[in-house]
Amino acid sequence: MSIADATLVPITQRAWLTPSRRAGIALLGVLAAFALLGPLLVSVDPTEQDLAASLAPSGADYWLGADHYGRSMLVRLAYGAQLSFGMALLTVATAALPGILLGLLAAWRGGWLERILDLASTVLLALPGLLLVLILLAFAPGTFGPLYLGLALTLWIEFYRVTRVTAAGVLRQPHVEATQLLGFGTGYILRSLVLPEIAPILITLSAFAMSTAIIAISTLSAISVGLRPPTPELGAMVVELLPYYAEAPLHVLMPGVLIFLLVLGLQLATRSDVR
Amino acid sequence: MNAPVRFQSLTVSDLAISAGETTIVRDVAFTLAQGRPVTLLGASGSGKSLVAHAIMGSLPTGLSARGAITLDGEDLLAGSPAQIRARWGRTIAILPQEPWLALDPTMRIAGQVGEVHQYLHGLGSADTTTRMRSDLAEVGLGDRAQAYPHELSGGMCQRAAIAVTHAAGASLLIADEPTKGLDAALRDGVVTRLRQEVEQGRLLLTITHDIAVAGALGGMVGVMHDGALVEFGPAEQVLEAPRHDYARALIAADPAKWPSFPLPAAGEAVVSARGLAKRFGERALFEGLDVSVRRGEIVAIVGPSGCGKTTVGNILLGLVAPDHGAVERAAGLAPTRFQKLYQDPPAAFAPHQTVRQSLGDLLKLHGLDWARAEASMARFGLGRELLDRRPNEVSGGELQRFAILRALLLDPVFLFADEATSRLDPVSQKDVFAILIEAVRERGLSLLMVTHETALAEMVARRILTLGSPENP
Numbered sequence: 001m002s003i004a005d006a007t008l009v010p011i012t013q014r015a016w017l018t019p020s021r022r023a024g025i026a027l028l029g030v031l032a033a034f035a036l037l038g039p040l041l042v043s044v045d046p047t048e049q050d051l052a053a054s055l056a057p058s059g060a061d062y063w064l065g066a067d068h069y070g071r072s073m074l075v076r077l078a079y080g081a082q083l084s085f086g087m088a089l090l091t092v093a094t095a096a097l098p099g100i101l102l103g104l105l106a107a108w109r110g111g112w113l114e115r116i117l118d119l120a121s122t123v124l125l126a127l128p129g130l131l132l133v134l135i136l137l138a139f140a141p142g143t144f145g146p147l148y149l150g151l152a153l154t155l156w157i158e159f160y161r162v163t164r165v166t167a168a169g170v171l172r173q174p175h176v177e178a179t180q181l182l183g184f185g186t187g188y189i190l191r192s193l194v195l196p197e198i199a200p201i202l203i204t205l206s207a208f209a210m211s212t213a214i215i216a217i218s219t220l221s222a223i224s225v226g227l228r229p230p231t232p233e234l235g236a237m238v239v240e241l242l243p244y245y246a247e248a249p250l251h252v253l254m255p256g257v258l259i260f261l262l263v264l265g266l267q268l269a270t271r272s273d274v275r
Numbered sequence: 276m277n278a279p280v281r282f283q284s285l286t287v288s289d290l291a292i293s294a295g296e297t298t299i300v301r302d303v304a305f306t307l308a309q310g311r312p313v314t315l316l317g318a319s320g321s322g323k324s325l326v327a328h329a330i331m332g333s334l335p336t337g338l339s340a341r342g343a344i345t346l347d348g349e350d351l352l353a354g355s356p357a358q359i360r361a362r363w364g365r366t367i368a369i370l371p372q373e374p375w376l377a378l379d380p381t382m383r384i385a386g387q388v389g390e391v392h393q394y395l396h397g398l399g400s401a402d403t404t405t406r407m408r409s410d411l412a413e414v415g416l417g418d419r420a421q422a423y424p425h426e427l428s429g430g431m432c433q434r435a436a437i438a439v440t441h442a443a444g445a446s447l448l449i450a451d452e453p454t455k456g457l458d459a460a461l462r463d464g465v466v467t468r469l470r471q472e473v474e475q476g477r478l479l480l481t482i483t484h485d486i487a488v489a490g491a492l493g494g495m496v497g498v499m500h501d502g503a504l505v506e507f508g509p510a511e512q513v514l515e516a517p518r519h520d521y522a523r524a525l526i527a528a529d530p531a532k533w534p535s536f537p538l539p540a541a542g543e544a545v546v547s548a549r550g551l552a553k554r555f556g557e558r559a560l561f562e563g564l565d566v567s568v569r570r571g572e573i574v575a576i577v578g579p580s581g582c583g584k585t586t587v588g589n590i591l592l593g594l595v596a597p598d599h600g601a602v603e604r605a606a607g608l609a610p611t612r613f614q615k616l617y618q619d620p621p622a623a624f625a626p627h628q629t630v631r632q633s634l635g636d637l638l639k640l641h642g643l644d645w646a647r648a649e650a651s652m653a654r655f656g657l658g659r660e661l662l663d664r665r666p667n668e669v670s671g672g673e674l675q676r677f678a679i680l681r682a683l684l685l686d687p688v689f690l691f692a693d694e695a696t697s698r699l700d701p702v703s704q705k706d707v708f709a710i711l712i713e714a715v716r717e718r719g720l721s722l723l724m725v726t727h728e729t730a731l732a733e734m735v736a737r738r739i740l741t742l743g744s745p746e747n748p
Contacts, residue, residue, distance in 0.1 A: 174622045177594060178678075182637055182685065183611040192636065196627050 024268025031081060031258075031265060038078030046071060046079045047230045055248045065251055067237070068244055073251060076232040077258055083227075084234055084262060087148065088213035092206055094152040099159025100202065104190050106160070107167035114164070121157045129154035130216070134225060142228035151216055155209045162205055166198040200272055207270035211263040218259055234259050281476040282347045282446050284308045285330070289342035292325050292334065292502075300325050300502040303342075305495065312469075312479035314489040314510070316525060317499035318700035320670040323482045326499070327449045330480070331367055332359035346447060364395065368445035372452040374436040378424040384411065384435045385420035391442035410438045414468065430461040434468055448472055450481045454488055455698070458579055458727035466491045484700035486529050490514050498522040521702075528701035530731040536712060538737060542570030544605065545689050545721045546591050546613070551600035553586055560586055561742060564600070568689065571719040573712075575736035577729055582742045584725040588615070588691040591723065605688075611641075614682035618694040620674035624666035630677055631662040643684060651680045655710055672703025679710055683718075690714075692724040696731075708735060 039046075050070035058065045064073040106114040124132075133150030140146050170176065171194065179189055218235025220226030227233040229240060234255040241252045285307040292300035300322040307313040315323040329340040330351060344351040346366070351359075371377035379387055389407040392398045398406065411420050414434040416427075424432055433453060440448060450469060454462040466488055473479050473494070481492055489496050490510060497507040500521040506513055517523045526532075547567030553560045560583030568574050568591070576584045589595040591602060592613055604613070617623040624633055634648055652659070655676045661669055669677070675695060682690060692711065696704035712735070714720045726732050732739050 174617050174619070175625050178615065178617065178623045179625070181592070181594075181611070181613070181615055182640075182681065184636075184640060188636070188640075192628070193625050196625075 018271070020268050020271045024265050024271065027261060027265035028269055031085075031262060035078050035081035035085065038074055046075045046232045048072075055244055055251065057248070058250075064254065065248065067241060067251060073254060076237060077234075077254060079232040080234040080237060080255060081258055081262065083232065084214050084217060084259070087144065087217055088210045091148050091151045091213045092155065092209045094148070095155035095209060096159050096202070096206060099156035100163045102156075103160045103163025104167055104194065106164045107171055107194075108186065108190065117160065117164075121160050124153065125157050127154075130220070133216070133220065137220075137225050141225065144227065147217065147220065147226055151213050155212065158205060158209065159202070162201060163198060166201060167194050170194045170197045204270050204272060207266045210266050214259060214262055281309070282478055284347065285447060285478055285480070286345045287326070287330070287342070288344075290326065290329060290344065291341045292322070292329055292338055293341070294338050298502070299338075300329075303499075303504045305497055305504065305507050307478050307480055307495070309476055309478065310473060310494075312473045312481065312492055312494035313497060314481045314483060314492050314494065315497045315499055315504075316483065316486065316489050318484065318670070318672065318702060319698075321499040321700075322502040323499045324451060327369070327451055327480065327482055330447075330449065331363070331369060332356075333363075364391075364440070364443040364445060366445055367447045367449065368440035368443060370433070370436055370440065370448060370450040370453055372455045375424055375427075375429060375432040378432055378435060380424055383421050383423055384416065384427070384438075387435070388438050388442050391439060395443055406442065410441050411435075413441065414438045428461065429457050430464045433457075433465050437468060437472070446476075447478045448480070450479065450483075452483055453481065454483065454485055459729060460579070462488065463491070486514065486526060486701060498525060524702055525700075528705040530701075530704075530728065530734045533705065533708075533734050535734075536716075538573070538716060539571055539719075541572035541737070542719060544569050545608075546602065546604050548591060548597070548602040549600055551587070551590060551597045551602075553583060553590070553595070553598050562599075566591065566740065568721045568723050570688065570721055571715060572738065573715055573722045573724065573736045574738045574740060575732035576723070576725045576740045576742060577727065577732045578742035579727070584742055585693050587740075587742070588693055588723055588725055591689075592691055608688055611685045612687045613689045614685065614687040614691070616675065616678055616682065616690065616692040616695040618697055620671050620678055620698070621666040621669075623678050624674065626666060629663050629665055630669065634662070634677070634681065637681060637684065641685065648680065648684065651683065655680055656706070670703075672699045672706060675699060675703070675707050676710065679707065679714075683714060686718070687720060689721045689723070692722060694725055694727070697726065697728070704731075 048071060050066070052070060054066065054068050054070045056062050056066040056070065062072055062074070064077065066072055067076065102117055106117045129151075132154055133147060136146035136150040167190075171189075176189055176193055179193060217226055218233070218238075220235070221228075221233040222235035222239045224236075224239070227236060229236055237255040238252060241248070241255075245252050287306075288304045290300065290303040291298055303322075303326055305313055315326065317323045325334065325338070328334045330344055332351060332354075334340060340352055342352070351362075378384075385407055388410050389403045392403040392406050393400070408417065408420070411417050414437050416431060416434055416438065419427065419431065424435070427435065448469075453465050453469065457465060462485070469479060469481065469492060473492075479492075479494075481488065483489060493510045495507065496510045496513040497504050498513065498517070498519065498521065499505065500519075505519040506517060506522040513522065514526060517526050544567045547565075549565050551564040551566065552562040564587065566574075566587060576587055578584050586595055590597045592615055593602065594615075624630070628636075635645075637643075638645060638648060649659075657673060657676055657680070661673060661677075666674055690711070696707050699707065711720075711722055715722050724732070724736065
């Protein structure tokens, strides 16, 4: 039931920095520091081999050990985290920008434009996302370009659909009509009325898309259709090290744990309060 | 099932409600006895709803109540949350405002009353049916048991909600704005129903800003202002000879008691429409309707809810296209000189923008000076501290004055006020109309107002257009 005396009740500022967000941001901060500072502390090439140190355990020479070719795990993990996060960020930005803009356009204009965009998004949605990536990868295997393009092509649809539906809901409200009557243009309404209202849901959606992208890149690299060795990619590292699981189980787990922490950090940082 | 318990009295003494350190409601004391219903009058933001929540034990988190509330010797403020919850529905029931939103839209009325007997009292299906029938017959809905809420009128929904509380057996009823959004005829029906509840021995506490409702219910009337009960006494005494200043202002704000005011002769037509027709689906709202509003004129459109009053105004503003007919505006007027006021003031402002932001953006867009806005704010009695609040933190009356201020900054020639004061208390309503009438007189503004309150239309408007749809009684 609504409280008719709402104006009497003092406003409790809903804290933006909830405990879960704080934990997520801290986790992402630690991971970012590791990814950026790791290579500086140990200035080694991630592909530099030292077969004498093959599968070395954690120690003074190799802080996190070395893999089967004697390459520093620390440096490879740091580069892997950079690669995963950077690629995911680029992919999601590429998907979000057209997705949000087209969604706003469809919600604003409606009519045939909305129908054409809906049809295009439905057709793309009917294609399994990974299949699309695989088709594109067939043209240039082992490179970043098709991987990025394929993922962006599947991810923009969610942004488009969510933006269209939520923006249409905002645009139906009386305050938008009032703003139009007051002489404000389309740009102001979309920028200052619609975007701030739908921003929280888009941020959550971006975190999900980032997680999807990170996992998709790792998965595709793990099945050897994404990025190829010796590129230090987290998924590929798991597969490379898997034969040595008996001797060095921690080495196999480390890239997996890093992927898990990246995704967890993203989800926690963008988690919104349950109302 | 046991015969329902009939309580003798509810006593509230020294009730204070505080949020942390700040006391927001204080010095509330009254006694509600059988046959003497209590009606609390006051603006939204006066604390009257919080009193009801304190009695229910459903104050929002962060608020705490002190003092004593006793129902036949039982202290309602004491007790565990589980004990308080156990009273809900069984002992105390709240009649929701806008009951058509509180009923389950996917369930027939019979089921909604029946489930109370079945699950709350644990009756078998045969008993449930018998009792459900008698509950519905009691409120005059015996023949509509199989109807869904959307098939019932607002008044019928209100009665269905009452039947649900009867089924639960609650003997203390709290009616929170029971007539909100109802037109005069339906309002009288609801008031009659509430009187019958009192005659059957139930205790009734009504919260309203409608003085007519308080008068019709009789019993005791309390007036709340700024979180305090400033006046309490028998209805006749409070409504006829109020002692407190605010109570006097409130009683004097009844439209029927407004002083009449002169208006200069109306000028040329600002907007006119001929042969308007509009249908929604199968239902024709109106056909062959001619409307014109002239400069410096106040025109009211009245009629029952759902008859298309608002649609006429929206067609004149160009927000809705008519099926037939044409709208003609006087030549040489900028589109922004045609403005609208909305029924629900917070809905007309962007929820995440402070008043300062939205006003600032408007001034910047039209190259206007803050000084002009500040001058109007001073004139409309709007304090500067309101600027940094969001729309839902400003009272309805103040926000509606901001909406008028915003519209008047653009020097409008035509203003469409769509039930602009129906959600405001009488004092705010009077303030809003004082500002609007002044604008009509000084600037030659044309005001088209839609209202379901005939008394208000007769008091303010120079011409009244009555829309009626026989298909929607």
